[in-house]
Amino acid sequence: MKTKTVRLYGKKDLRLETIELPQIKDDEILASVVTDSICMSSWKLANQGGDHKKTPDDLANQPIMIGHEFCGEIIEVGSKWQGEFSPGEKYVVQANLQLPDSPNCPGYSYPYTGGDATYIILDKDVMNQNCLIKYQGDTFFGGSLLEPLSCVVGxxxxxxxxxxxxxxxxxxxxxxxxxxxxxxxxxxxxxxxxxxxxxxxxxxxxxxxxxxxxxxxxxxxxxxxxxxxxxxxxxxxxxxxxxxxxxxxxxxxxxxxxxxxxxxxxxxxxxxxxxxxxxxxxxxxxxxxxxxxxxxxxxxxxxxxxxxxTSGGNVEDMRKAAKLVENGTIHVENIVTHVLGLNAVAETTLNQPEIGGGKKLIYTHKDFERFIVDQVAPETELGKILAKTDYIWSKEAEDFVIETFKAI
CATH class of the missing domain: 3.40.50.720 (NAD(P)-binding Rossmann-like Domain)
Structure with missing residues (x-):
């Protein structure tokens, strides 16, 4: 399967590419990504490139998919995990794997496991650390914002x-x-x-x-x-x-x-x-x-x-965060200030401090430039939707983007 993805090759060297995903192994899962959100950690990663402690030693020849705050749907399940996970289920990933003998984490270390992509392979490390979590929230963006919330919980x-x-x-x-x-x-x-x-x-x-x-x-x-x-x-x-x-x-x-x-x-x-x-x-x-x-x-x-x-949450923190969002205790939509397509990820990641604002939310299957949520023109269809929530991002806004915006 082909995927479109943003990969890191070195310091400030982010590239939007189309690559072929290999066939999944028995201990892996194939998944779509619907949303990812950009963390300042990704800005630090892009600045440090191969000097970052979580990147491969030969990053130029072993580029990694960036993005670690993602949510999507499971497509295909390797034999080891059949019965536990099923195609069509929503998922999130606790990216802070805390492997006993490796600093590897999704979005920092893997060629096929990162949030800034249309399709990914969930590596065996994610699975073996019990870091794939079923998510029952009614929005994909809510799932993408669980990782930062889990850091606060932890x-x-x-x-x-x-x-x-x-x-x-x-x-x-x-x-x-x-x-x-x-x-x-x-x-x-x-x-x-x-x-x-x-x-x-x-x-x-x-x-x-x-x-x-x-x-x-x-x-x-x-x-x-x-x-x-x-x-x-x-x-x-x-x-x-x-x-x-x-x-x-x-x-x-x-x-x-x-x-x-x-x-x-x-x-x-x-x-x-x-x-x-x-x-x-x-x-x-x-x-x-x-x-x-x-x-x-x-x-x-x-x-x-x-x-x-504290640096990141753990799996239990992520599960607690999921419950807080699923039951409406915490309103993560309040922190979304910018929305963008996969095509705008590299530039946005590299310029986060200058852009300012809060969370930058990516719809990975879409091709559109970054916009500021509270500056959407009120006469547009999206503006009319956002006016209902005082220009706070919403499920209706997300559905509109998924259904009507240009595919990448």
């Missing part, structure tokens, strides 16, 4: 606090505590806000910072205060003392701090803002391998402050 579960009178830990956010998300209006930040407000462990006060009035206003519109959690959106762009401003906002320090910006100053300020037994999660992924920041080890010893870092 990150929140990694935070911990002492059980009073012991050195044993209770995992998760502190219920009824003060929570801070530093740089929290990007797509991951919005999911983090959503999960803090609607997950099982809710803070009493949630503060979200950013340096953009526009992004903060959009976040405030999407995620206002709830009866259980008071939310504050704070612009820190012009404050001479971020620590003092954020302490004043809630009247004290914070029990949970999520750092979404790989900045030395932000990490240091976050350390200063921790309450006793406070936990800081360094969620941001720096490109610099020598990223150091000062933290207060006096507080580590005497105030029991602690620090964690």
């Amino acid at each position: 990150g929140y579960e990694a935070n911990f606090h002492l059980i009073e009178g012991s050195y044993h830990h209770e995992m998760g956010l502190k219920i009824g505590g003060n929570m801070l998300i530093m740089g929290g209006t990007g797509p991951m930040g919005l999911l983090a806000i959503d999960y803090a407000l609607h997950g099982d462990r809710k803070p009493a006060k949630l503060v979200v910072t950013d340096m953009s009035t526009e992004r903060l206003a959009r976040a405030a519109k999407l995620y206002p205060s709830t009866p259980e959690t008071e939310v504050f959106y704070v612009n820190v762009s012009e404050t001479p003392d971020q620590v003092a401003l954020l302490r004043e906002t809630v009247g004290s320090g914070y029990d949970d701090v999520i750092v979404m910006v790989p900045s030395v100053d932000v990490v240091t300020d976050s350390s200063k803002l921790l309450n006793a037994d406070g936990c800081m999660n360094f969620f941001a992924g720096p490109q610099n391998k020598d990223f150091f920041a000062p933290v207060n080890f006096y507080d580590v010893h005497y105030s029991f402050t602690h620090y964690v870092g």
